[in-house]
Amino acid sequence: PDTSIRTLHLYMNDQIDMEVRVREGACRLLAACSQREQALEASKSLLTCNSRILALMSQLQRMKEAQALQRTGRRSSAGGSLEERKPCTGKVAISDIRIPLMWKDSEYFKNKGELHRWAVFCLLTVGREIYDTDLVMVDRTHTDICFEETLIFADVSSGFELRLELYSCYVDEEFSLAQAPRRLARLSGSLGRSSGKRLRAALESATACGLNGSTDRESDTDRAGSPGGSPVHAPALGPKYHLLAHTCLTLSHVQNSFRTHDLTISGTEDSSFWLPLYGSVCCRLVAQPNCMTLPVMSGKLKVQVSVQSWSEVYGVLKGTGLICYHRQEDVETSEEPAFTIPINKETRIRATEKDPVLNTQSILITNQWAHGESTHMLVTHTHQDTHSWMEAFWQHFYDMSQWKQCCDKLMKIEVPSPRKPMSLPLKQSSLYHDNGKRNQCILDYLCAVNA
Structure with a gap:
């Protein structure tokens, strides 16, 4: 019905507007950060918001195209036909993500050379649902990159594609944001009055802040040296995450057990964000169709x-x-x-x-x-x-x-008891100290600044 479609369109627009507001707050926080932990989390939030905005906009565009095709009238000459049968939807859960590392003997066993550290996290996408894991610090003392969360995607079709992306950022011990403005009063009041203006401004600045790993597809040098380079394409302040590896999981990968899947590795050993991966990811991927639970x-x-x-x-x-x-x-x-x-x-x-x-x-x-x-x-x-x-x-x-x-048998989705193991110990002076409350803190902070 047209009413339901309009309601869904309004809901999608509200979701986009919400993500844009969160993204604005993340940009402000990133500009104001003076501590490495704050900047790493803010930059991670920025990348996640960019991905969600694009996913929501793509979904909204597909819905509008489908509605336009429906209005053109694809009706049979017989006066209509039975609607094609559609399978039920369900839940898909991924947990116990483990990505093994392959250090050189001199680095791991002999512990030689300078100790380098990387901040890593996973971005997981099914349709317009996007979730991110906690941020984890990795160095040569780690044999695996471990993410403890259980992430559940609701209302998923049987033809789902779950894209898992691993992002990495080299952490410089002499990290500094001294050139960032210390007084938020110097920042502009907003990116635009209307949601449309905010959205356009957010998408324009998304390129500068590393939209969904775009820094991997085009180097900072290429952007800075491009003819007629504009400030939009200038590198953003703060840490940048790069797409280190990715894979796509489908229904054929679902098993009620811990399994290993191949990873496609991006970048080279010369890249600063490079980590020595085996080229595989281990996880538990289960699904619960609604016909099995309802x-x-x-x-x-x-x-x-x-x-x-x-x-x-x-x-x-x-x-x-x-x-x-x-x-x-x-x-x-x-x-x-x-x-x-x-x-x-x-x-x-x-x-x-x-x-x-x-x-x-x-x-x-x-x-x-x-x-x-x-x-x-x-x-x-x-x-x-x-x-x-x-x-x-x-x-x-x-x-x-x-x-x-x-x-064949109902697969169990195990949700761990609520706890928050902090991979990055944030100081009490942090603008926010709980990844689960990150978005709300950003929104509250933005409202206080604009007040």
């Missing part, structure tokens, strides 16, 4: 338990079974079901012909086993109920065929 269909049924005996049950189609309860109230009180009829990708479903005497239509559920097969007969109360149950079964089978191994 009821697909529920209602009253009669199930044949013997040749002459039938049982009135309340059936719930979910996951790998048709769960049959004695009463509907048992579902709400989490009582044990009376029995469960297995439902999997090999299950066969068919509706019988309508009984002319009883005026009923049955549903037959057949499962194959090593010792033979078993068939359960269901009877609904009305013909419409039978049609609804059959449609639910077909949709469930289609969902299973699209989500594949994710529907």
Whole structure:
């Protein structure tokens, strides 16, 4: 419906405006930072905001293009056709990210040479959902780069592509931002009055602050030496993150275990942000389709338990079974079901012909086993109920065929207990001291400056 589309467009625009405001705050913080830890976090926030803005704008553009195509009227000559069946969405979670390092013997075992440090983090993207990990400091005493977070992407399609990007910044021990303005009063009041102006200004300055690893595609020297170079392309103050490695994970990589995946490494050994990677990333990537966690269909049924005996049950189609309860109230009180009829990708479903005497239509559920097969007969109360149950079964089978191994058994998403291991010990004088509250602190700080 047009109303729903307009509402979604307004929501997307609000999200873009929010990210632009957060980005403005990050720019101000970066300009005011006098400590290395502050600047590293602010620069990381800036890169993340840039990525989210572009992802949201791309999604909004695709939505508008789809709406325009719909308005041109792609209608069949027969006056319309059934809508194509679409698989359910689900959750995708990635956790326990480990990226092994491959130091030279002289560096790691003999501990020779100057001790260098790098600040690294991961940016993970599925569609317009973008998450970043905590910042981790790495030197030659580390054998792996470890990120402890469990990141969950909601409402993901079975054809998802999860892009994992590893960003690195060489940390100079003599880091200084002395040339940055110390008084925020000297900064401009805002990047623009309207959200449109703020957005244009944010995108223009995004190039200067390293938009999504753009510093890797074009060196600072090339930008500074380009003909007619403008301030927009001038290198920004503060630390710069570079795309060190990336990979793309899809449904085929989902397993209910810790697995290793190949990484594509960017840059060369001569780059300052270079880290000696093995070329692989280890992680746990799991998925929970909605058909495995939410009821697909529920209602009253009669199930044949013997040749002459039938049982009135309340059936719930979910996951790998048709769960049959004695009463509907048992579902709400989490009582044990009376029995469960297995439902999997090999299950066969068919509706019988309508009984002319009883005026009923049955549903037959057949499962194959090593010792033979078993068939359960269901009877609904009305013909419409039978049609609804059959449609639910077909949709469930289609969902299973699209989500594949994710529907063999429900995969568990383990969310660790709330804790905040700080990889970068920030001093009490820090403008913000908790990565989880970073965006809100930036917004509060921006509002105070503009007041």
